[in-house]
Amino acid sequence: MTTSFAIDAIGHIRSPYKQKFAIPRQPRLVDTARAQLVLTGEFNHEEFVRGIEDFTHIWVLFRFHETADKGYSALVRPPRLGGNARKGVFATRATFRPNAIGMSAVELLGVDYANGQVILQLGGVDLLDGTPVLDIKPYLPYSDALPDASAGFADTRPQTQMTVSFSEQALAFIATLDPALQLETFITQVLQQDPRPAYKKNKEGTQSYGMTLYDFNIRWQVDGEHNHVEQISPL
Numbered sequence: 001m002t003t004s005f006a007i008d009a010i011g012h013i014r015s016p017y018k019q020k021f022a023i024p025r026q027p028r029l030v031d032t033a034r035a036q037l038v039l040t041g042e043f044n045h046e047e048f049v050r051g052i053e054d055f056t057h058i059w060v061l062f063r064f065h066e067t068a069d070k071g072y073s074a075l076v077r078p079p080r081l082g083g084n085a086r087k088g089v090f091a092t093r094a095t096f097r098p099n100a101i102g103m104s105a106v107e108l109l110g111v112d113y114a115n116g117q118v119i120l121q122l123g124g125v126d127l128l129d130g131t132p133v134l135d136i137k138p139y140l141p142y143s144d145a146l147p148d149a150s151a152g153f154a155d156t157r158p159q160t161q162m163t164v165s166f167s168e169q170a171l172a173f174i175a176t177l178d179p180a181l182q183l184e185t186f187i188t189q190v191l192q193q194d195p196r197p198a199y200k201k202n203k204e205g206t207q208s209y210g211m212t213l214y215d216f217n218i219r220w221q222v223d224g225e226h227n228h229v230e231q232i233s234p235l
Contacts, residue, residue, distance in 0.1 A: 009132035010043040013062070016186070018129050018212040020066060022195040025079060025158070026093070027104040028124035030189040032182045034109075037120040037133055044118050049111055049136075052120070057139035058108050060122075061101060063132045068100035080154050083198030091152070105139050164188045166229045173232045183232075187218060191227040 014036040017023045024030045037060065039048065052058070075086040076094040089097055107123035120136075166174075166184065174184050190213070200207065207222045212235065219231045 007134055009040070009063070009134060010048075010136070011037055011039040011133040013037055013060075013125070013127045013129065013131040013133060015125060015127050015129040015131070016214045017125075017127065018214075020128060022190050022211040022213070023128060024126045024190070024193050024195075027106050027126045029126070029158070029193055030186065031107075031124045032186040032189055033123070033125045035106075035122045035125040035127060037122055037136070039118040039120075044116070046113055046118055049118060049120065052108065052136075052138065053111055055108055055138040057105055058120075058122075059135075059137040059139055059144075060104050060106055060127070060133060061135040061137070062104070062127065063134060064095040064097070064100040064102050065130070065132055066128060067095045070096065072096045072098045072100075077198075078153065079198050080158065087153070101134065105144070158193070160192060160194045161225045162192045162194050162227055163225060164191045164227045164229065167231065170229045170232045181214070183214070183216070187213065187229060187232075191220065191229075196222065 016033060016035065024033070039045075073089060073094075073096050076089050076092055076096060077083045077085065078087055078092050078094065081087070093102070095102070104126055106125050106127075109121040109123050112119045112121065164187070166187075171184070177183055190211075194201065195211070196207070196209070205223075208219070209222065210217060210219045212218070215235050217231075217233050217235055218229060220227050220229045
């Protein structure tokens with residue numbers, strides 16, 4: 001029986017998420033998150049994706065490349081449980097997995113063929129910039145959607161009461177950008193997910209944070225259940 005395999009990446013992700021911090025914990029929680037799946041090497045040929053435009057969503061199988069070298073754990077602490085309770089790694093979608101493989105069902109917005117490059121346009125992604133892609137499969141609603149299934153401790157969509165406001169500087173900066181970027185809505189959706197580590201969420205007092213989205217540095221403060229975006233600046 002073969003127990004090891006060599007897997008070649010078929011492409012990589014260009015994503016607005018330049019760091020792990022602030023990436024939503026599941027796909028489609030931030031529906032304004034746009035990304036590109038760039039096919040590479042021998043897989044960069046339109047024959048590999050012929051007919052894929054007929055599907056509205058696809059499965060993307062990928063490698064957790066930033067944590068793969070850190071090994072795996074039999075027990076992990078899911079953020080949905082406050083970062084305290086332990087669950088078996090195979091009972092979660094944690095990144096510290098034996099083969100560091102992840103999967104996301106994302107929206108397929110279109111396919112571009114330009115200058116010899118095949119690029120899939122994606123929506124609702126939860127993927128880090130530079131993520132190696134291992135495979136692509138069409139999403140089949142009749143088979144993949146199981147509305148009567150039970151999902152244990154993650155049975156419902158995560159909800160927070162977080163609100164978001166923007167400073168005059170932040171809004172003025174956004175006004176200079178292409179409206180198609182939807183940066184204000186994108187930032188709002190990201191912050192409504194409350195990307196802070198679990199141990200920070202019960203801290204009292206104002207907390208300051210920063211994150212990189214697209215090519216912008218975003219600084220904001222959290223006070224209770226409210227996020228205030230103080231400054232947005234180009235990198």
